[in-house]
Amino acid sequence: MYWSVLGAVNVLSGCNLVYWDEDFDSYHELSKTNPYPYHQVDVYDPKTDHNRNEIQVLNSGVVALQMRIDMIRRAQRSIEVEYFIFSPDLSGKIIVQELVVAAKRGVNVRLLIDKSATVFEFDEFYAQALKQYNIEVRYYNAAPIYYISTINFRNHRKLLVVDDREAITGGRNIENDYFDLSTHYNFLDRDLYVEGSIVPAMRTSFDAFYDHSISERFQTPQKPTYRVELQKYERRIAQAADFLASNEAERAARIKIEAIARPLLLQKKRYLCPETTFTTDAPGGSFWTRFKDPYSDNYRFLRKTIFDKVMSVDQELILASPYLLNNRKSEHLMQTMLDKQVKLTLYTNSLSSTDASYVAAQLYQHVYDWQKLGITTYVHAGEWLAETDVVFPETKLARWGMHAKTQVYKRSNGNEVMVGTYNIDNRSNHYNTEMGLFCKGNNDLVQAIESSILSRAQQGYTIIAENEAIDNKGNKVNVYGAGNPDITKMKYMWLPSWMFNFLL
Numbered sequence: 001m002y003w004s005v006l007g008a009v010n011v012l013s014g015c016n017l018v019y020w021d022e023d024f025d026s027y028h029e030l031s032k033t034n035p036y037p038y039h040q041v042d043v044y045d046p047k048t049d050h051n052r053n054e055i056q057v058l059n060s061g062v063v064a065l066q067m068r069i070d071m072i073r074r075a076q077r078s079i080e081v082e083y084f085i086f087s088p089d090l091s092g093k094i095i096v097q098e099l100v101v102a103a104k105r106g107v108n109v110r111l112l113i114d115k116s117a118t119v120f121e122f123d124e125f126y127a128q129a130l131k132q133y134n135i136e137v138r139y140y141n142a143a144p145i146y147y148i149s150t151i152n153f154r155n156h157r158k159l160l161v162v163d164d165r166e167a168i169t170g171g172r173n174i175e176n177d178y179f180d181l182s183t184h185y186n187f188l189d190r191d192l193y194v195e196g197s198i199v200p201a202m203r204t205s206f207d208a209f210y211d212h213s214i215s216e217r218f219q220t221p222q223k224p225t226y227r228v229e230l231q232k233y234e235r236r237i238a239q240a241a242d243f244l245a246s247n248e249a250e251r252a253a254r255i256k257i258e259a260i261a262r263p264l265l266l267q268k269k270r271y272l273c274p275e276t277t278f279t280t281d282a283p284g285g286s287f288w289t290r291f292k293d294p295y296s297d298n299y300r301f302l303r304k305t306i307f308d309k310v311m312s313v314d315q316e317l318i319l320a321s322p323y324l325l326n327n328r329k330s331e332h333l334m335q336t337m338l339d340k341q342v343k344l345t346l347y348t349n350s351l352s353s354t355d356a357s358y359v360a361a362q363l364y365q366h367v368y369d370w371q372k373l374g375i376t377t378y379v380h381a382g383e384w385l386a387e388t389d390v391v392f393p394e395t396k397l398a399r400w401g402m403h404a405k406t407q408v409y410k411r412s413n414g415n416e417v418m419v420g421t422y423n424i425d426n427r428s429n430h431y432n433t434e435m436g437l438f439c440k441g442n443n444d445l446v447q448a449i450e451s452s453i454l455s456r457a458q459q460g461y462t463i464i465a466e467n468e469a470i471d472n473k474g475n476k477v478n479v480y481g482a483g484n485p486d487i488t489k490m491k492y493m494w495l496p497s498w499m500f501n502f503l504l
Helices: 061-074 090-104 124-131 199-211 227-244 248-267 287-292 295-299 302-311 328-339 357-372 393-397 426-431 443-458 486-492 494-499
Strands: 039-043 053-058 078-083 108-114 136-140 159-162 166-170 185-188 191-196 215-217 275-280 316-320 343-349 376-380 399-402 406-410 416-420 435-440 461-465 468-470
Touching: 053 061, 053 435, 053 443, 061 090, 061 159, 061 166, 061 191, 061 248, 078 090, 078 199, 090 108, 090 124, 090 227, 090 248, 108 199, 124 136, 124 227, 159 199, 166 199, 166 416, 166 435, 191 199, 191 435, 199 215, 199 275, 275 302, 287 295, 302 406, 302 416, 302 435, 316 443, 328 343, 343 357, 343 399, 343 443, 357 376, 357 461, 357 486, 376 399, 376 443, 406 443, 416 443
Parallel strands: 078 108, 108 136, 185 399, 316 343, 343 376
Antiparallel strands: 039 275, 053 191, 078 159, 136 215, 159 166, 166 191, 275 435, 316 406, 376 461, 406 416, 416 435, 461 468
């Protein structure tokens, strides 16, 4: 397992702050060094109703998509959209069409999309098509692929803000996989919707990313003169225009989405948060800033907040992350938690459910050691869970992975939850910019999120011994949840995944 704040290779040790002593028995409140707008704490005053923040939990992908649609339709002044992945598929089409309608009624709409070569699809042709509606698209870190180190510093944040009043963050990108719409592979994920005083800080952090020099305005595609290239250019122009146009399949999907989501949204509970914390990393990290600047102090803020939260736990710590990578310091910290008699529960993907088998290759090197230490570890089984209905019947037969990035801190001085974009791996620790929303003091909210995590986890497999796992009925099952050739492929990946563990 990898606990980002909790010690990466040459990351925390190279920082000027003192994070912990040899035995992790003492620590500083590192988050107090985080500057605005990358860190904000709102403590609710019931007498004046000052710093009021209300939260809703969005576990269902269909519900999460409908909530985004509703937010955009409510917008009167401004919409900020920021994602690591923004795909021109059905979900992207629905969101973009709503943004166009909002822009037509005078709402200022801005999009910031990460330009990672591995996932980037929403290119300049789509951006050019949106320009006619005064919707500006910028791209984060458009460094060419031969900048081997700098291209690893990605913007992994996921954010939708409307009118400085309401926002959504969590694990979901804009892609069918995250909204229960794929007939091949889907993610069980989780978002938090928040309305209240914390939202302006979230929007201001968007401004910091959007206005940073690492975020570039798109370059208008140039019309070529050669026939073959001209035909390709014209196809792309037509493709972007079709993307903005409504069609029968999209309209039918919208009807089904709302039919499923609307009754659930009307029943969805709001939770008043006594203490709300928003933390995000800073933009601009690169190969050069890593060496020229005090990188940990000036850029890596979320891990400081998480470290504070984890080290204050004295009862139970529940971690849900699609990727779990281990190292020596995280093992040390886990042992410190166990020495404090803190109950540890982990929930992640099995080989059968992961979208990154190279991570599974490292997971299965460590997961049995955690079990021997008394840590309860669940792995997702890769199957659909009937939490809500789906738009397409074939979706139930698809492969499902877990993608929620959620932490539950149970302690004697107040329980707390975090939902955000942060994976427990080296990329979230050191390279990707991440964000998280924390709520402390509302036990109903903590219980709701804990119940959701455990319900999903317990429908998967529990690790009970070396190469052994059981299902929720106590039957022994394949610990990988998969057979050959997947297992063989994973084993062949062990050496390269071990060599490049620092990039995973």
